[in-house]
Amino acid sequence: MPYIPERFPRYKDYVMPPFPALKKDLSGQYDKIKNFDSRDSDILICTFPKSGTNWVNEIISMMMRGSAEYDTVYKHTAMLEALNDFGALEQIPESTTRILNSHIPLGDLPPKHIENGYRIVHVMRNPKDVAVSFYNHMANIKDMTTMKPSTDFPISWPLFIEHFGQGEEQLYGGWFNYVKTFEKAKETGKLSNVFTIYYEQLKQDPMPILKALAAFLGVEASDELLEEINDKCSFQKMSTIGEEGKDNTLVKKMSTTGKNFLFRKGEIGDWKNWFTVAQNEAFTSLIETQMKDSKLKFIFE
Ligand code: A3P
Numbered sequence: 001m002p003y004i005p006e007r008f009p010r011y012k013d014y015v016m017p018p019f020p021a022l023k024k025d026l027s028g029q030y031d032k033i034k035n036f037d038s039r040d041s042d043i044l045i046c047t048f049p050k051s052g053t054n055w056v057n058e059i060i061s062m063m064m065r066g067s068a069e070y071d072t073v074y075k076h077t078a079m080l081e082a083l084n085d086f087g088a089l090e091q092i093p094e095s096t097t098r099i100l101n102s103h104i105p106l107g108d109l110p111p112k113h114i115e116n117g118y119r120i121v122h123v124m125r126n127p128k129d130v131a132v133s134f135y136n137h138m139a140n141i142k143d144m145t146t147m148k149p150s151t152d153f154p155i156s157w158p159l160f161i162e163h164f165g166q167g168e169e170q171l172y173g174g175w176f177n178y179v180k181t182f183e184k185a186k187e188t189g190k191l192s193n194v195f196t197i198y199y200e201q202l203k204q205d206p207m208p209i210l211k212a213l214a215a216f217l218g219v220e221a222s223d224e225l226l227e228e229i230n231d232k233c234s235f236q237k238m239s240t241i242g243e244e245g246k247d248n249t250l251v252k253k254m255s256t257t258g259k260n261f262l263f264r265k266g267e268i269g270d271w272k273n274w275f276t277v278a279q280n281e282a283f284t285s286l287i288e289t290q291m292k293d294s295k296l297k298f299i300f301e
Contacts, residue, residue: 003163004171005152007145014105014173018144019082030108033080038113039094043217044120045101046109048178049171050133051125052199053101054262059210059233060121063219064097068228076250080104105173106181106191117193119217122182125199126298127175127287128271128280131164133264134171135274140261141254149256161279165286176290183296200268200299206230235266269301 008015009022011030016022021029038044043060047053061071076082078089080102092098102109113120138154154160165175172178185191195216202209210230214221221229231237239260251260275283 003155003159003167003169008153008171011108013168015169015171016081016104017171020144021082021084023145029081029083032083032086033102033104033108033110036080036086036110036112037090038110038116038118039098040116040118041094042098042100042113042118044109044113044118045099045123046106046120046182047101047103047123048125048130048175049103050130050137051123052197052202053103053123055199055202055233055235055238055266056121056123056197057099057101058238059213059229060099060217062229062232063210063214063217063221064099066219066221066225068225068232070232074250080110103172103178105178106185114191117191120191120194121197121213121216122194123197123199124179124182124296124298126268126271126300127165128275128283128300129199129268130175131161131283132271132274134164135160136259136264137261140257140259142256144254157274158279161275161283165283165290179296180291180294183294198299203266203268204299235263239263239266268299272301 004015007023008018009026010016011022011026016026043064045053045057045060047056058071061073062068065071078098078100080100081104083089089098089100106114112118135154135157138150141150142148143150163169170177182191182194186194186196195213197209197213207226207230210221210226211223214226251262255261271280
């Protein structure tokens, strides 16, 4: 039996989550992404899953609106690979900046966006916490076809971490491939207009990053507004579903357990509660091998 069930679509050499749009017409969906009519005002958030996409999306949305009020348009309505209706994005007036996001590997992102050097915000997070977060996401989300609890994936944590990042069957092509491709593209100048955020740095010392991000986006934001945005985008506030926090309808609809798989713990180093000593040794050694030619440095605790 493959590590990831057959019901997950395969594109090129990687596996994708079973989003209805991909299940319906895999190559058609990728064609739509390929032919996407990017605009020079677009902002594309590029992340490997579970690296802080929703968090950064909210920060950018607040910056662009000049207000620390939560966005009423949810992130998943602008996630390219999951979109059911590209028309809705096309209808957004040119005067409104579109904040798009995607987890697909760099080579499959809209060529017009990449080739013209339109803005990209790239978020990275250490792979141990990404693995734990990804596992919990998959363990608490309904099967998107039946809308019932998924019984075939993820497999147990030990098997999940054994396969995460190695072997042929990798979701979105795997974490290592994702971050290394971006690193190389930046080094070689294929990507020029990129603002890179490390999840851990954003968590530990947000204000300098928020200021630099605002400058990258061309937004004039007072320190007071940035402080307010930082406060509203704290994990504690974003994870509170209800009147006080972000009204997360997607989680309510898709969680099988009631657990919030988008705003779960929001910590650095939760991997220590999941990895055994042996799993940690094996995964650390995998990181060393895979990242031996990389200059990227991650914070693990
Ligand atoms: P955990 O599962 O470790 O808690 P994505 O948005 O890319 O799916 O990433 C989800 C991860 O980011 C989850 O990690 C989630 O809790 C964390 N996260 C979301 N909002 C956050 C915030 N405001 N501050 C810190 N972490 C946040």
